[in-house]
Amino acid sequence: MHASQGRSAGLGLALASALAFGGSGVAAKPLIEAGLDPLHVVWLRVAGAALVMLPVAWRHRNLVRERPALLAGFGLFAVAGVQAFYFAAISRIPVGVALLVEYLAPALVLGWVRFVQRRPVTRAAAAGVVLAVGGLACVVEVWAGLSFDAVGLLLALGAACCQVGYFVLSDQGSPGQGSHGAAEAGPPHPFGVIAYGLLVGAAVLTVVARPWGMNWAALGGSAEMNGNAVPAWLLLGWIVLLATVLAYVTGVVSVRLLSPQVAGVVACLEAVIATVLAWVLLGEHLSAPQLVGGGVVLIGAFIAQSAAPRPPSGPVASGAGVQGSDGAGGGGPAVAEGELSGHRTSP
Template identity: 70%
Template sequence: MHSSSDPSAMSLDPRPAPDLPLTPHRSSPTPTRRTAKLGLLLALASAVAFGGSGTAAKPLIEAGLSPTHTVWLRVAGAALVLLPVAWKHRDAVLRRPGLLIGFGLLAVAGVQACYFAAISRIPVGVALLIEYLGPPLLLAYVRLVQRRPVSRRAMAGAGVAVAGLALVVEVWHGLSFDPIGVLFALGAACCQVGYFVLADAGREGERPVDPLAVSAYGLLIGAILLTTFARPWNADWSLLAHSVTMNGHHLPALVPALWMILVATVLAYLTGVVSVQYLSPPVAGVVANLEAVVATVLAWVLLGEHLGTPQLAGGALVLAGAFAAQSAAATKH
């Protein structure tokens, strides 16, 4: 989400889902121990990279760059870097235009805009933990909209995640965090449902689309959509020539900006997609769940956003519930 927080982990940063093969036209080979280790390292790198998106973005927002301009900078910068990938897979535009537009609208623009709006009002860790309600919401979509059966284990995991959310936001205090920020985080979780549905649709039918193409064009279309909404020409981009404050320390604004584009988006996407080639979907999904942990720890260390015991306990329940729901659904599939 990223936002964010990679799809494969139900993190709302829009990345290809872990059950998508890198090349849809052929099945992935059975992973050996060596390739599995490589896939694990790539998946870990992706989770760490995605987890740093909010920590890199928040100093820019606090320096005066609006959340919409910040997310535009992230998406547009990543889309520019991935233009060669989009050109290589340009045939995807003719084969599945609706899929790419929907992915750009929900999985990129929607997720990232809601997530960045959320972190401008509530702590990064809290926003990402709320975003991890994506798995329970996805189960609700499958059960109520698609009318498909859902296992009891998955339903139990969804219930645990919702209980964890109550602890994260401390509902007994009438929401100890900004309610609007919480709503934005929930919006990111809802957009994540669209991400999973569209990512799964990309490999179905007679005209499957390579996940690399979905990622590249999703970012490109998301950047175009965000341009009309964010109006970046009205932003004060001179802020990037000055310094920002991160937990009391000053650093050039270009440092978190470039980190957000190159590491938290481009590197995170590419390593996440390639890791799927070497790992089974359940393993890739479990590793991606570390994104929320990484984001919370980085925000704690670099931004000084300390969470209390109830938030930490609630976060553990959210992650445990999301993992249970996701692994149950993956096993059944």
């Protein structure tokens, strides 16, 4: 695939991932209001996605032997870690503050790429991060509930670090990443990494969420979305298939086609998308600062994605059918913590 084509495809997939992750909160909030505990919704999301991806996990079972550390790391950090830290954080500090700290992840990714991987970082990517984080501060209206809690802020920072893990580990299948032995065996298939990451995440979250105490009856009823009754199973299907399976698949592949720093900034759009969808589908109106902040995030993401790509050097993953032009590393993820905020996490 030509470098510019790969980059365009990567940007499209990154936007699709942000849209999918961003919609999780809109679908999850009615379920929570219908009587489900937020942590149980998270467990349903990850466990359901893991079941859907079971055939993929079986097809790529060789990864358990070849890349056990990668699979365990992806499950612990990119799937379960972001959620655990995020929920612990919002139990102590406002959701908007936790969101803003978590979405410092793109800046942390730049630090990882520059100082750990010792690779150059473009000015466009750095400027994009600054603008995106500033815009996010307006989107979440961080000043509305600003309070200082050292432990809460540290927990939110833990979620940001796990979000970094999502981007860095997603990039491990890109050419030039990983050990020499792994490179000789071929890069791990992204879908296999996602499938096993979800399985590991589901196992960890089962211990944390204790789903045996869930209000299972709520899933057989309906939930209210802006005055309209919607079957609970339909919302759960949305969360599992779109906001998790589709979101992770498009997100991981986009990281391999773009780079961790660029994909990380584009992921900031998740919070904007979540806010807009909540406005349209849940009737949660946007303020002027939120609208301005959303525009600033868009500008930051546009500037960051214009950063010079890494020279192309090979396929994204053996048999993936996609080739990468560059690569390198929400929560949200917003890995899956988007049940309250609508983002990765959410991941």
